Amino acid sequence: MHLPSPWQQAFELQYQASRQHVDVPELVRRERLLRLQKLLHEHGTTLAAAVQADFGVRSPQLTEMADFMVLRTMLQQTLRQLKRWMRTQRVWTPLHLLPAMARIERQPLGVVGIISPWNYPLQLALGPAIAALAAGNRVMLKPSELTPHTSAQLAHVIGQFFSPEEFCVIQGDAQVASQFAGLPFDHLVFTGSTAVGRKVAMAAAQHLTPTTLELGGKSPCIIGNDCDLAQAAVRIAHGKLLNAGQTCIAPDYLLLPRGREQAFEQAYRKAVAQLFPALAGNPDYAAIINQKHFNRLRNLAQQAESEGAHVQWLEVGPASASPASAAPGWGDAVQRQMTPALVWNVHSEMDIMREEIFGPLLPVISYDHLDDVVKAINAGERPLALYWFGQDVQQRDSVLRRTVSGGVTVNDTLMHVAHDNLPFGGVGSSGWGAYHGEHGFLRFSHQKGVFLQAKWSPAAWLYPPYGAKFERVMALLKRLH
The missing domain is CATH 3.40.605.10 (Aldehyde Dehydrogenase; Chain A, domain 1)
Incomplete structure (x- = not known):
């Protein structure tokens, strides 16, 4: 039975x-x-x-x-x-x-x-x-x-x-x-x-x-030409490193105006140190959930490096640890507190640019024109989130009009999900509903539609048998519409 x-x-x-x-x-x-x-x-x-x-x-x-x-x-x-x-x-x-x-x-x-x-x-x-x-x-x-x-x-x-x-x-x-x-x-x-x-x-x-x-998906973060990098870096670092990047709406990759790479690297490094003065053993910096996911992230970084990318691990604080090291007294989990990294010189065929990262690795793509940004985003699947940093309203609105994403936060990250009057959901491969x-x-x-007919109804004029009366009623309805 x-x-x-x-x-x-x-x-x-x-x-x-x-x-x-x-x-x-x-x-x-x-x-x-x-x-x-x-x-x-x-x-x-x-x-x-x-x-x-x-x-x-x-x-x-x-x-x-x-x-x-x-x-x-x-x-x-x-x-x-x-x-x-x-x-x-x-x-x-x-x-x-x-x-x-x-x-x-x-x-x-x-x-x-x-x-x-x-x-x-x-x-x-x-x-x-x-x-x-x-x-x-x-x-x-x-x-x-x-x-x-x-x-x-x-x-x-x-x-x-x-x-x-x-x-x-x-x-x-x-x-x-x-x-x-x-x-x-x-x-x-x-x-x-x-x-x-x-x-x-x-x-x-x-x-x-x-x-x-x-x-989920590849949620882009766009830096405008007039962006205050110091402020943006803190907000991007917070969105990227909250829960060690294990967030479906975390910024997945960064689109940065060419020529501002060094300035952003310095600002981001400072932001990471501000948020997490130490990494290993710091309970505010979450561990990757398990060894399988940690290994997946490490493999993404290694595969990108093997194809020409530069992985820049951001060691911060005296107790900072490399991805493979452990701090004593915290058990195995501290080994999974992955050091944040910026990943430079990436291209679209790398796994790190094809898969949702879901960790503290942030690929950076330099761009020359905003049209290139829109084309790059629209070449992929529609993302769950999109982030814009900058004060130029025309540029901002141009990007928002020409791209489709589940939700958007301007000059910050993650915050649209905290607003209870905004719908939270994806579009296309990032979800529906x-x-x-x-x-x-x-x-x-x-939502059940209910129609309450009156005691007298003009709908009876449209009942068969159809004839001259029906034609007059239909002619009147056509004029009314």
């Missing part, structure tokens, strides 16, 4: 609950969000410690800023705006359909599945869940197997605050994730690489499950 798997049983429980309780009142949604808020308040320290255990080196302060602060802001805005988001929307009715009325009702989809990544294991697991719960859905979460301590702790605390038919966590490896993606969810959210995103989309397609895919704020609420809601 073949017994259903635990995740199939969990799905069936949530599916039946979602069909038996289609109408989810505001009070119920709000109470679930408040429970999640309480969970973060009471177990934040434990969850941050679990993240630290998974990375080996990652300070609780980094998790507080990059995970918890984002989640708290999301919850506050959602609780404040929930009533407005849930309202039925009255829509204008065209003249030929009067005196009928029409409206849009926002309903829960049902069961939302979330496959979350390891790099921000709390924010990217619970962020989509906030939007899905606000929209009245049930949620099943499959966190990453690369952060087992965090995943286990999430399963434990969510099980304390939510019943299984409301919100549950499924743990397991990549095979479990593959089977999870094949469940007939009402919506499936995946955050991760483009390659895995394709597999998730194919698995979901078997059940015509709509998806939101938050992927967006959430955050009302955009997330709508993503996980069904």
